[in-house]
Amino acid sequence: MGMKENVSKPLDRLSSELAGDMAAVNTLIRERMASRHAPRIPEVTAHLVEAGGKRLRPMLVLAAARLCGYQGDSHLLLAAAVEFIHTATLLHDDVVDESEQRRGRPTANLLWDNKSSVLVGDYLFARSFQLMADTGSMQVMRILANASATIAEGEVLQLTAAQDITTTEDIYTQIVRGKTAALFSAATEAGTVVAGADPAVQQALFDYGDALGIAFQIVDDLLDYGGATTTIGKNVGDDFRERKLTLPVIKAIAAADADERAFWERTIGKGQQAEGDLETALEILHRRGALDAARADALAWVERAKQALTAAPDHLIRDLLGDLAEFVVARVA
C-alpha cells in the first residue's frame, strides 16, 4: 500500500512488551503458511512474510487483547490471520500496481509471476479464515469479513477515482479506510472481542485503530511530498508521478485558481508531466497551505485516536498505543 512503516520507536517498546506473544505468532505464521501439496506457496510468501515487516497489524491485535487482560491464546490465531490478510493484499497489490519494488526487494510478481501472486494471495486469504474459525468466535469472523469487504471496496474505489481530479475528501477518506484503516480497526476491535471486553471498550479500540490508520495514511501521503518541509527527499514525488489523488493534492485542487486547475488537470488528470512539474506542484501545495492543512488533519486524527483510548482500561499498553499514535505523526512534525 506504499506506506513507509517508520514507526519503530513505540513499536519497539510494544514489541518488547509483547515479545513472547510475537514469537508464538511468528511460529504460527510459518506453520500455517506451509502447504503439503504446493511447495510453491511458502516460497512466494516467505519472501514477504520474512522481509522484515514491522508486524504492526498483528501487534495491534495482541496489544488490544492484552490491554483487556486476556490470558488465553486465541489472540495469537487472530494476529496471524490479520497478517495473512495483509500479506494477501500486498500480493494482490503487486499484481495490480505492477510496482517494481517493495520493502527494498523485487516484488513477488517479478520474482515469480502474476499467477502465483494472485493464487498465493487467495491461499493466504483462505488460511486467514481458517485461523479465525479456530478462534471459535463468530463475532471475530464477522469483523474480519467486513474489513475484507471494505478493503476490496476501497481498492476498487481507488481504481475508479484514480486520476480523477474531482475526487473529494470524502471519497479519499473512504479509500483510506479501505486501504489502511479497515485492517487496523478490525485488528484492535477483534483483539478486544477475543478478550471478552465490554462493547464500550470494543468501540474504543475500533475507533483508535480507525483513527490511527487514517493518520498513518495521511502522513504517508505527506511524506511523498517531502513532509511539511520544502526539502525534496530522495523518494519524493512517486505519488505525483503515479497521478495519485492524495490528500494534499485534493486540498490544493479545491483551492485552485484557473491556472492551477489547468496544471493539475494536465499533470494528474491527463498524465502529461514534464521536467519541473514536481517542483511546480510542491510550490502550489505550499502556496495553498495544502501540506499544512493535511498535517493538521493527521494531527486531528491522532487526537481522536488518543481520545478513544481514554475509554480503554488503564494499562501500560494503553500508554504505548497512545505513544504510537503520536509517533506516527511525529514523522511530519
Add this chain to the structure above:
Amino acid sequence: MGMKENVSKPLDRLSSELAGDMAAVNTLIRERMASRHAPRIPEVTAHLVEAGGKRLRPMLVLAAARLCGYQGDSHLLLAAAVEFIHTATLLHDDVVDESEQRRGRPTANLLWDNKSSVLVGDYLFARSFQLMADTGSMQVMRILANASATIAEGEVLQLTAAQDITTTEDIYTQIVRGKTAALFSAATEAGTVVAGADPAVQQALFDYGDALGIAFQIVDDLLDYGGATTTIGKNVGDDFRERKLTLPVIKAIAAADADERAFWERTIGKGQQAEGDLETALEILHRRGALDAARADALAWVERAKQALTAAPDHLIRDLLGDLAEFVVARVA
C-alpha cells in the same frame, strides 16, 4: 476452470424442484453484489453472474439442505456464498490464464482490466464470508474456509505441475479436487450442516459432491479430446495446445514407449507443436486406451457418488442427484 457445464437435463429437473429457493438466491446474489461505495463492482460481476451460468453449485447447497428436510432459510445465504466463491475464482482465473473467452462472452479482464478482476474477486470472496457469518454456523465457516484453501492450493499445484510430464495421477486428483471437487463437496456438505443432519449424512453428501466433482472434471478432460470417439469436434485440442497434463495424457505417458515419450516431451513438455501433432496425440491416446481408461475412471467416480447417496434420506431430490451424476458421465458414454 474450462468446464463445459452441459448438465442441463437433471439440473433442469432440480431447478424446477427448487425454483422458489433459487429465485430467493438470485435476489440475494443481486443484493449482496451491490456496493454503495464502488459502483464498478456490480458492473464487473453482473457480466459473470448474469451470464446464464447453470448455478450448479448453489443448486447443490439447496438440494442437500432440502434433502435433509430443512425448513429454514440459512441455506439461501450459503448458496449465495458458494456462488460468490465460484465467481471470485472465475475472475481470478481470468487474470491468471489470460483466457480470451468464457461462456461465449469476452472475459472480465478484456472488458475491464486485470486490476478490476483481482479486486472484484477479492470483494466477492469477502462478501461470501459475510454471508457465511450470517448463517451463524461456525462449522459452515470452517467447511468453506477449508474448501477455499484447497481451491487455491489446487490452482497453485496446477501451475507448478503445468507442462511437467512427470505429473502423476495422484497429483492430478489433488489438482482436480482443488479446481472443481472441493467446492462441490463443500456445497453439499455445508447444505446438510445448516439442515442439522447427522454426521453420517454430512459425510455421505460430502462424498457425493467430491466424487461428482472429480467425475465432472475427468469428463471435461475427455471432451477436450473428443470424448471416447475418434471424431474431432470443433473445440477439441484446447488442452493439448495449452499443454495441460489432463488424465488421458497422464495415462498415455505412463504407458508410453520411447518414441511416444519423446512426442509428449516435445509437444507438452517443451511446447514445440507442429501441424498434425493433435492428430498424432489422439492416435496415441486411442492406441494406449487412455481415453477408455479415463472414461472408466469417470464411471467409477459416478458409481462412488451414487453409492454415497444410499446413506442419504430417501427423497425425490436424492434420486435427482443420482440422475445428475449419471448424466455427467453420459456426455462421454
